[in-house]
Every structure is written in structure tokens, then in C-alpha cells.
Amino acid sequence: MDYELAIDNTPDAIPGGTGILLLHPSTGETDRLDTDFLSTDTDHLLVVSTRTTAREVEQKLEYYEVDEERATILDTLSIERGYTRRAGENIRYVASPNNWQGIADEAEAFLEDHDGKLRITFDSLTELIYYADEDQALQAVDRFLELLDEHDAVGMFHLARGVHDEATLERFRERFDGVIELGEDGEVTSEF
Structure with missing residues (x-):
């Protein structure tokens, strides 16, 4: 199954199972790209x-x-920060942003509970690296990419370019089928 992409300078469509890495400036405005994708x-x-x-x-x-x-x-933040949680059918919670296995389990449950065209965004891998570490974040990415493939879904994963060294960026980049880069000036480029 193919999915349309409504993001400038990207292919018109991508196949199910595709994972996209969104590289952006640490101060970059990613909401527009995220919501266009979703x-x-x-x-x-x-x-x-x-x-x-x-x-x-x-x-x-x-x-x-x-x-x-x-x-x-x-939501992976509210419990750890002691915020009031509004339980709802469409809001799920994981106790902490460093619990990548719990996050992946919730994603798997979502994919198993829904039919049709399914999309996931992960905002952000940079925060996951901060709360867990780089190796755990890479394990999380590998699990998510397997889930996307198994369920014919697609996903976009945010990573702040300026926060990580080139070796780290490359370790993440090589795992994805496509990379979208948001420049400081808001220009979008991609490689699929």
C-alpha cells in the first residue's frame, strides 16, 4: 500500500513500511512538516x-x-513531571521518556488495534537520546522500523541536527529509507 506525501521536495508517495528521518535545526519549526505528514x-x-x-x-x-x-x-512526559493526566480513549501514557520499550509496546498496540492507512510521528529522538542514551534510542528506532514494516504503516522521526555530532547523525540516517532535511531558512530537501 502506498501513502501520499504532502511535503515539499519529497516523492509524491512512499510505500508502506517506510521510515523517514526528519533532520531539523534545534530551533526549527517542525510542526508544519509533522502535521502535513499526518x-x-x-x-x-x-x-x-x-x-x-x-x-x-x-x-x-x-x-x-x-x-x-x-x-x-x-504522552511520555506528564507522569514523570507530575502533571495532571486527562485520561481519554485517544491519549495514552508511558511513565517516562527513557522507557523506550514501553513506548514501542504502545506503538505496537496502536498498530494492532487499528486498520487502514496508519502513520506514526516520533517527536523526538533527540529527547529520547537525552533521557535514555544513543544506543537505546537506536534500539527503539530499529523496533519501530520493524513495526512499520510488519503493519504496512509509515513513520517520521525527528532528530535535531545541531545537537548531535556527525557520527551520531550518520548512525541514525543509515537506518531510514528516506531523510527529509529542514534548513535554517525553512527550505526542505529530501533523499529517498
């Missing part, structure tokens, strides 16, 4: 956030007019 040709979507709370993700989806009825949000 809102096109999708039956159900999962937003994994190690950077913001579910409430902030909901605000982003609403602002960019992504159909929230199709969205499940995985």
Missing part, C-alpha cells in the same frame, strides 16, 4: 511525544487542523 491519506495516526505533553500535542493538531478523531497521542 493529515494526508491517513485513517489513523499516532503521535509519540518525548518533547511535549498530550495537551500541547492536542493544541498543535487543532491549530493545524489535523483530524483529532483519528489521532492517538502517546
